[in-house]
Amino acid sequence: MRFGLLGTGPWARMTHGPALAEHPGAELAGVWGRRPEAAGELARELGTRAYDDVGALLADCDAVAVALPPDVQAPLAVRAAEAGCHLLLDKPVASTPEGARAVAEAAERAGVASVVFFTLRFxxxxxxxxxxxxxxxxxxxxxxxxxxxxxxxxxxxxxxxxxxxxxxxxxxxxxxxxxxxxxxxxxxxxxxxxxxxxxxxxxxxxxxxxxxxxxxxxxxxxxxxxxxxxxxxxxxxxxxxxxxxxWSDGGPVRPFLRAVDALRAAVETGEPDACDVRFGAxxxxxxxxxxxxxxxxxxx
CATH class of the missing domain: 3.30.360.10 (Dihydrodipicolinate Reductase; domain 2)
Incomplete structure (x- = not known):
């Protein structure tokens, strides 16, 4: 499963990026961030490509992993779902019920799978x-x-x-x-x-x-x-x-690897995960x- 990573902050560097680079069933297709220089730096660390255009990254991916503030995450998650990308989101999905429902509805319309990374659940x-x-x-x-x-x-x-x-x-x-x-x-x-x-x-x-x-x-x-x-x-x-x-698991990378597994299982089986975007909403x-x-x- 080809993942695009959206976000370049501490959580992306500590968790999302290392886990996606390590997971045997995932390929990190590229990184996009609101600061191109940060995206380039993280992409080099992870051995992948930085994208200036988020739409181009979505076109090259099967799924996105999002490590962004909720009010930035929500509209990008809608856009990713509309592009046919499965969603591995951070919590909270959005900071308003309307924003969260928009993501859930976009995922349902597009028929894409979703998992929200509630760390203790994974x-x-x-x-x-x-x-x-x-x-x-x-x-x-x-x-x-x-x-x-x-x-x-x-x-x-x-x-x-x-x-x-x-x-x-x-x-x-x-x-x-x-x-x-x-x-x-x-x-x-x-x-x-x-x-x-x-x-x-x-x-x-x-x-x-x-x-x-x-x-x-x-x-x-x-x-x-x-x-x-x-x-x-x-x-x-x-x-x-x-x-x-x-909980320890040596940090958040191991739980995030399990969240990737959960998203892949939801895609393969068609059964929604317990921590899908509807639960997040x-x-x-x-x-x-x-x-x-x-x-x-x-x-x-």
């Missing part, structure tokens, strides 16, 4: 945990905390990300929390009854109801001190208490509903 330990807990059922409540020090003093390549500073942890890591809670608890219902509140920095707390009858609470932040950082999820129900295992709808109650992050 990491081996955490992905298996989610699948097993969903099969068990009987959960009555869940909790997910994603407390990151990206803006709280950590040395992170993502600290300079304008869209993360503008939209905050809700939009960056809120998708991860939802991707872990929704398979075992069910879709979120009654979006108009969501309760949410802001804490210090970009912290957001919110409470959800799920179609199984269960409830969940989520706290996300990128502004906690490094000593307070934690990623955790806990489910409680008839099976007892289940705690999300720590639903996550965007939920995040928008939370933000409507909590209010937007104050840009730094």
């Amino acid at each position: 990491a081996s330990l955490t992905g298996d945990w989610v699948t097993e807990r969903a099969a068990e059922g009987g959960w009555v409540t869940g909790r997910a905390d994603w407390l990151s020090p990206i803006f709280g003093g950590a040395d992170s390549p993502f600290a300079a990300s304008p869209w993360r500073r503008e939209r905050g942890a809700l939009w960056d890591v809120g998708p991860h929390a939802l991707s872990v809670l929704m398979p075992p608890l069910g879709d979120v219902v009654d979006l108009d009854t969501i309760r949410a509140a802001r804490g210090p920095g970009d912290m957001v707390h919110f409470v959800l109801r799920h179609e199984s009858g269960a409830s969940s609470t989520v706290t996300v932040s990128h502004t906690v001190p490094p000593a307070a950082a934690e990623v955790t999820a806990v489910l409680r129900g008839s099976s007892g208490v289940a705690t999300l295992p720590n 639903r996550v965007t709808e939920i995040l928008a509903a939370v933000e409507a109650v909590a209010g937007p992050t104050e840009a730094e």
